[in-house]
Amino acid sequence: MAKLSNVKVNEFAVGMGPALFKIKRGETTYALRILPIGGYCAMEGEDEESSDERAFNKKPVWQKILVVVAGAFTNIVTGFILVVILTCISQAIATTTVAKFDSQATSNAPGGMQVGDQIYRINGARVHVSSDIMYDLVLDSDGVVDIQVIRDGKLVDLKNVQFPMMDDGNGGKVIRRDFWVVGQKKTFFNVLHESFFQTISMVRLVWVTFLQLFTGRFGLKDLAGPIGTTAAVGQAAAAGLPDLLYVAALIAVNLGVVNLFPLPALDGGRLFFLIIEGIRRKPINPKYEGYIHFAGFALLMALMVIVSFNDIMRLIKG
Structure with a gap:
């Protein structure tokens, strides 16, 4: 751009x-x-x-804004293209309709879900594609979820649906999804629909995770740096092409979204100053803006050292 x-x-x-x-x-x-x-x-x-x-x-300001957001937008589009490829090579597209429950399921208890339910919302968040189900359940902390389903053509609210919990590998607990969903044959339009909303789900997951760093749900120990990212890519590559494409798409979307956060040294920080420039109709003194971005860059590098140390410790501990 x-x-x-x-x-x-x-x-x-x-x-x-x-x-x-x-x-x-x-x-x-x-x-x-x-x-x-x-x-x-x-x-x-x-x-x-x-x-x-x-x-x-x-x-002009409008042109500078286009230049600043172009890089992040390109990353997100790259993630979308990778998701399209991933969807095309999959055997079928997973829907949001419950097909069956496993033998240890708890979400099908009386007052819970039933086979044939189309999941519409989880804890108030709209569910468009099957990946939304996984993301919304992961973000829940206690295993008790409010779900809205379409049953026999009508919206039905299911309160306090209990899911089984399992270890997350870091001393905590996460929800275990105890049901499978119906698959459908691929068409040109449902491939685009699936890919678009799966990319949107990734964007939302990155944003929500970032916000939860400030609420205490996640900490610095949960972040991954270059070493952890490389290890994840290596594990995905060993697992096969679909896993590799998924991780690559998630990384691309993550880079795009994070780069738009309104923080110094990131494109989002520059965008913030450009918006102020547009409102004031004159730019911030470049010298002072440069100082702010330099300080932000120094903090980002310090954060990178911390998360890289965490990556190394995780690798050592296995």
Whole structure:
């Protein structure tokens, strides 16, 4: 988008930290950096005043906003494309209709779910595709869930549906889904429907998880850095192509959503300043904005050290 907007790009980097490889083509240096955590596009006039006519600071606010959000949007679109591929190679598409319960099910107790129920909401959240069921159950903490289903063509509210719990591997408990859903044959339209809403589910999961860092539901020990991400990708690759595609899609969507958080040094932080610029009709002093982004970058690097340490400890403990 920067190139399309005729903004001078000084460097385009994949990853962060020291450069492993650099090559210059025209006015732009292309770099591969050591930490596999996103990347950046360094534009002329982005953090300082520039007299260059093609500098970022010379562009109108609306154009700068498009440039800033383009990277995150591209990541999310990449995740969507990977989900489309994953859906296409699957044998069938899972619906939200209950097919059967396992032998130790508790959610089918009197007043609970029945075979043939189409799950419509879980704890107030709309369920569009089967992945919504998994995400919404994972976010529940006590195993007692309010579910709204479509039964015989009517909406039915099921209060306090009890699900079995299981160990999460980190000393806590998570819900175990005790039922299977009906599958359906793939068509062009239901593949697009499934892929779109599964991507939306990933976006919502990342956002809700981020918010729950502040409520205490999750802590820094639950975050994964580059080492943990690499390990997860390796495990997914060993499990097969579908798992690898799913993890790759989740990582792409995660990068896109996180990058839009209104935090210094992220594109969301720059977007926040651009919105202020649009309201004030004049930019924030680039020097002060640069200080804020630098401080944010330092905090992000400190966070990366912490989560990388947690990754290493998890690998050591197995």
